[in-house]
Amino acid sequence: MAKVIMICGKICCGKSTYAQRLRAENSAAVLSVDEIMLAMFGQHVGDKHDEYVERTKKYLFSKSVEFIGAGIDVILDWGFWTKAERKYAREFYAARNIKCELRCISISEETWAQRLAKRNALVKEGKTDAYYVDENLARKFASIFEAPDEGEIDIVVNE
Secondary structure, eight states, X not given: OOEEEEEEOOTTSSHHHHHHHHHHHHTOEEEEHHHHHHHHHOSOOGGGHHHHHHHXXXXXXXXXXXXXXXXXXXXXXEEOOSHHHHXXXXXXXXXXXXXXXXXXXXXXXHHHHHHHHHXXXXXXXTSOOSOOOOHHHHHHHHHHOOOOOGGGOSEEEEO
């Protein structure tokens, strides 16, 4: 039976790159909140951003069940930054008898800073559609991120 792989990690830690690698290795479908948000609204959504993110996640949870029903593994690429979100996802899939695992990307602060700088340069050059992460946004998401406990993690990915 197909399964769900949830990718957990800070903003700009390599989740999407890792998700694409897994997709290729497992013939899986990647469902990405950022991909949909950027395609629909671009860089700046304003005050509606958080509402749209939550609506997109709800849609992707539902869509993932369709893929699983078709026998396709699903990779959820959206961070799972809080303990509550990870708990909700596990309960959502358990209620549907769908196997899921959490893979947490672990990187050093130095590597994280380098990746943020690299991504921002690529965004400025128009070479990627990713979000530009200024210092305030990086600080905001760093404060939101709740590192998972060992018991929550199925696989640690050291990048």
